[in-house]
Amino acid sequence: MQSSQKEIAEITKSVEHDQFIYRPLDQERREIRLVQLSRELLVANNGKSVPSLRMHHASFDGEYLPLYTALSYTWGTGLEGVALIEYEEMPAREVQVSTNLLDALCHFARLSDQTLETVRRVFWIDQLCINQKNKGEKNHQVGMMTEIFAQAKMTNVWLGSRQATLSCEVVKKYDQDVSRIREVESNDPELQYEHSSASQEVDRILIELLKDDWKQLHALADFCKHPWFERAWVVQEVATSSNVIVYWEGGKCEWSSFQNLWLLSFWLIKRIIRAKDHHKLAAAHRLARIYSTLHMTVYQSLIPPRTYPLIELIKNMLICGKTRATLPEDLIYSNMGIASDKDTCGIAVDYKKHYTDIFTDAALQFLKTLGAQALAWSCQRTKINDSPLLPSWVPNLRLQFSFMVIHPMLPHHSDLSSKLFSAAGNSNFEYTVDGSRENLSIRTSYVDRVVKVEPFYCLTEHLVSAGSITPHSQAWLADYGRFFDFAVDRVPTRYDDSIRQEMYWRIPIADHYLDLDTNSKRRAGLEVKEWYMAILQPDDSLSASAISMSTRYNDNLSMKHHVAFVTATGYIGLGGWETVEGDEVHLVQGSDLPFLLRKTYGHYQLVSQAYVHGIMDGELIHDNTEFWWLGIH
Secondary structure, three states, X not given: OEOOHHXXXXXXXXXXXXXXXXXXXXXXXXXXXXXXXXXXXXXXXXXXXXXXXXXXXXXXXXXXXXXXXXXXXXXXOOOOXXXXXXXXXXXXXXXXXXXXXXXXXXXXXXXXXXXXXXXXXXXXXXXXXXXXXXXXXXXXXXXXXXXXXXHOOEEEEEOOOOOOOOOHHHHHHHHHHHHHHHHHHHHOOOOOOOOOHHHHHHHHHHHHHHHHOHHHHHHHHHHOOOHHHHEOOHHHHHHXXXXXXXXXXXXXXXXXXXXXXXXXXXXXXXXXHHOOOHHHHHHHHHHHHHHHHHHHHHHHHOOOOOOOOHHHHHHHHHHHOOOEOOOOOHHHHHHHOOOOOOOOOOOOOOOOOOHHHHHHHHHHHXXXXXXXXXXXXOOEOOHHHXXXXXXXXXXXXXXXXOXXXXXXXXXXXXXXXXXXXOOOOOOOOOEEEOOXXXXXXXXXXXXXXXXXXXXXXXXXHHHHHHOOOXXXXXXXXXXXXXXXHHHHHHOOOOOOHHHHHHHHHHHHHOOEEEEOOOOEEEEOOHHHHHHHHHHOOOHHHOOHHHHHHHHHHHHOOOOOEEEEEEEOOOOEEEEOOOOOOOOEEEEEOOOOOOEEEXXXXXXXXXXXXXXXXXXXXXXXXXXXXXXXXXXXX
16 A cells, blocks of 8 residues: 555654664563554655554563564665654654665565464564664574574565566476475385386476476576575574565565475486486586575574584584675574574674674684584685684684585585594694684694695586586696696605506595495595596597596596695695695694695694695604694684
8 A cells, every 4th residue: 555645745744853762672571572564655755665664562471472473584785775663652763774674574565465464564573673783682682583583473584576587386386396206205215216117207207397497497596596595594594483485576485395496406416417417417507506505594494403513503504605694793693593502502692792702712612522623614715815803723604614625515414534534643632722812722743845836626617517527627637637747757756656647536536535325425446547537538439327437526526626736745735725835734633634734924824624645544653753732823
């Protein structure tokens, strides 16, 4: 319902333009604020719509808690919108809101929806219902977030007014496809590809999808680029809500539909891989984008809250990547409400503290819980240059973490090394942190100094989108070969002939691979050499088997971005993208993997994990090997 311009002129005369003043919440009664959205939209002088709301207090400890809807959305940048709020007995006042929230309020004011009528359009909206300038109140309300979303009648997700690329019909069709597959699976719980009529029926459904739904796959991939899917708070909000509905301009669907889209993308990728369908690699690439985008929110939301400790949840966030928050500290706080050790993790919600102190609190918990493995999570790309406020051993959760020799595959895959390597033997990790919490001391044994670095881009994304792997990978591996030849010629006594032949196929994959049958990492054997040899064959002579093997080798290339390096005495290895000449290779006491450290101004900085061929199984550890205390800043 839209008011006339004459009515608006009369209404706006009574609006107070003083600063909006919040009445304090009674924290002992666990009070929150709620807003009731009017269906009547006002119109400002600039022609923009102005939603009207009434604000009141409610208590979780009171006799009556009204039904309400929690709103999940992205704030965006800037407060360019305006809403009118009547707060109890106070006259209406203008309150600035973000553009995306303004769009959401206008959408839900206009929307004729029975579910909204059930709760009388009463909302809990963090931007309005929390006094953002009062850090004490903010600490208290953020601590109640899990209960706020759990007690809500429903949670409405707003994806914005620019997400019209996906129609409700497409969503419903994918829901139906998942239902069909689940029905087939229910008749054959031990579904085995190519070994039953049920599996063949599933395969037929998936083939139809890949054949007919190219435009829909494009639309879905674009839809999943929405920044809401990268919000740090999404997992907690969705996991604790009993009923989640996703809205966008022109459409809506249940959250279960996105769970189905996530599952369906996984099934389709699996079908392409198992069928060795060389011509569907481009589709697999789009599906992988959909799957990876939805993975963090969907997978985590399926896990009951309080299942995993805080450190595990933070690790999962780093593994999935692309997690965003307006305030850096929210990257930690957003996980606390669903952590099993919320009350004992040693970290409390406190917006009065600088985010660097919160990140340092998390780093100390990492060290306490993970030991030497904690250092791997502290290696972020470009951190040394871009984060002068943080010591290099403190994870900067705002940045992508760096090269890991054994990359964690899935959330809750806690053991990075899985004991595949034992570079430092069976030593125990020791560390101390000084009173300033800036300097970490660990025991290391110096190995060598990096004298040559060669960057190589892993072309996986480009190769898959092009629909072909072999020619590009051949060129890429040829560059590796020239670098290895240079290194071997530089110090020919470091590796004997048998090792030289093996390092060509072992080093690019850091001497391990993912076993698809057991979904675990294994040390590379001669079967991996066959994959390597297949990738070197001319593209036009590849059999289906050779294509499958070359794809397997390409998929196990260690990271998207890494560098190869050679040391002063001829060791060859892989390190993070930020590795430079002069960095030092060290064995860290208690760590299965070596690390690259950088000496600057009398102390060391943590650079990245490393794979160094020939020292990964404790070859340098002897009875007289000494580990010396070394300071990391």
